[in-house]
Amino acid sequence: MKLKAAIRYQAVELVQGAAAFCLIVGAIIVVFNLLSFSRVAQMTLPSLGFLPYVLMPLLALATFSDGVRFLMRMGLTRSQTIVSSVVSLGAVCLFLAAVEAVCAAFVPFWPLGQSLFLMTYGPQNGPLLDFLFTFLGCAATAALGLAFAALQMRFGTRRVVIVTVALLFAVGQLGPWAIADGWTWLFALAPGTSLANPFMLFAAVAALGLLAAWAASRRYEVR
Amino acid sequence: MRELRAEHLTKRFGKTTALDDVTLSFEHGKIHALLGRNGAGKTTLLGIASNRLIPTSGQVLVDGEPVTDNPRALAKVFCTGDVRMIPLSMYVDDLIGHMGRFHEGFDAKRALRLAKAFELDVKAKTGALSTGYRSICQLVLALALDVDYLLLDEPVLGLDAAHRELFYRLLMEDYLERGRTVVVATHLIEEVAAIVERVAIIDEGRLLMAASADELRASGYSVSGRAEDVRAYCEGLEVLGIDELGSLAMAYVQGEPVRERLTDRLDVAPMSLQKLFVELTGKGE
Numbered sequence: 001m002k003l004k005a006a007i008r009y010q011a012v013e014l015v016q017g018a019a020a021f022c023l024i025v026g027a028i029i030v031v032f033n034l035l036s037f038s039r040v041a042q043m044t045l046p047s048l049g050f051l052p053y054v055l056m057p058l059l060a061l062a063t064f065s066d067g068v069r070f071l072m073r074m075g076l077t078r079s080q081t082i083v084s085s086v087v088s089l090g091a092v093c094l095f096l097a098a099v100e101a102v103c104a105a106f107v108p109f110w111p112l113g114q115s116l117f118l119m120t121y122g123p124q125n126g127p128l129l130d131f132l133f134t135f136l137g138c139a140a141t142a143a144l145g146l147a148f149a150a151l152q153m154r155f156g157t158r159r160v161v162i163v164t165v166a167l168l169f170a171v172g173q174l175g176p177w178a179i180a181d182g183w184t185w186l187f188a189l190a191p192g193t194s195l196a197n198p199f200m201l202f203a204a205v206a207a208l209g210l211l212a213a214w215a216a217s218r219r220y221e222v223r
Numbered sequence: 224m225r226e227l228r229a230e231h232l233t234k235r236f237g238k239t240t241a242l243d244d245v246t247l248s249f250e251h252g253k254i255h256a257l258l259g260r261n262g263a264g265k266t267t268l269l270g271i272a273s274n275r276l277i278p279t280s281g282q283v284l285v286d287g288e289p290v291t292d293n294p295r296a297l298a299k300v301f302c303t304g305d306v307r308m309i310p311l312s313m314y315v316d317d318l319i320g321h322m323g324r325f326h327e328g329f330d331a332k333r334a335l336r337l338a339k340a341f342e343l344d345v346k347a348k349t350g351a352l353s354t355g356y357r358s359i360c361q362l363v364l365a366l367a368l369d370v371d372y373l374l375l376d377e378p379v380l381g382l383d384a385a386h387r388e389l390f391y392r393l394l395m396e397d398y399l400e401r402g403r404t405v406v407v408a409t410h411l412i413e414e415v416a417a418i419v420e421r422v423a424i425i426d427e428g429r430l431l432m433a434a435s436a437d438e439l440r441a442s443g444y445s446v447s448g449r450a451e452d453v454r455a456y457c458e459g460l461e462v463l464g465i466d467e468l469g470s471l472a473m474a475y476v477q478g479e480p481v482r483e484r485l486t487d488r489l490d491v492a493p494m495s496l497q498k499l500f501v502e503l504t505g506k507g508e
Contacts, residue, residue: 002294005325072274075274075298075325076294076297077293080294223270
């Protein structure tokens, strides 16, 4: 009963947040197009397709700062709070992916103007693969956000931020060219690489993020 | 045996020891006072009992089951307190709605009645409530919830006299109706002295004393009179403290009055829980 109530509470909050985000982005796109169409101003609309991947970790962080505290007050165990957060964030990923796929299918300029996946890999890949890419990409960034939030709750903000910055710095020092080549290969941007690569990368990142969040949640405290 | 029990409970925050090997039982069906000065470890103890904190060592058992991350044990416990655990943007009526979904034994109608009695605005956001009304909001939830163990951490924080009186009356009615365990953690001893049956005193993370309220009251007495008479009376006795004002003095003594030392110039009176607490914790409020 409690887990069901927790998922309902978190999922509703998060999907509402994501819906508000979609409405704002949609409004920006409509205004840009109206201005261009009426020739009031000639502006090029930048691609906003990356925004869902930024939104997801922010939602994961937000749901941890308030949501998990509330769920623990309501008597949920630590495992239940993580399960509830993961299911709720998964629901948001599904929602964003569905919106992306619908736009890719029905909005004429979307595949070549706004869809990160179709712009990168070609519009011939279609809305279904776009859906999968968006879902897995959002899941991966959400899992990273969740892991960061859970580690922050377990070990404190200062330690986690210092370790994250140190890790990023260390990675930056380990040969930027090799890393750039690695990214190109992982995202299947190099000639001859498989389109499955980005999907596998996202799935692996999501799994690792969830594992880290789960491990950190075993002993986190609400103070 | 039905009880909420702390067993060799130790909790450290870095180098600070908040609880140090505390073993303590809150028997089912009684109102308990958990007394301690600010920073004594009361909130930490209740935090562990409500699964908010994890003990460094030891455990808290609810009816024999460890409470940490145990849904069955947690279903029997509800803890109120000043630790911010409710989103500030949540409306009070939404909170009442959520309580009903999370807890089978929550009576939303009763919560709304209690909110009305306390003049709590259910259309307000919890973040917009004053300290007193934040406490009231939590008390309303607690009193409308049917759980076996109700842990109230500084329940009257910020409440005015009328609301405090109303809360104590409602708490007594609730107790008589449900017969559940209530643990009131506070440093306002005199206010709870009339309603509690058992008292535990903790100081600097250690359990100083746990007994029935009557036993504690009978464990000491005060003797007053001229300072030299009082000092002469107290010689060799276990004196908790002496307050002197000019030529007059009042001593707080443990044990039974020594009849052969009493004279017409000395007055003996029972010791209040407040005074016993202040003298036991040894720093004066």
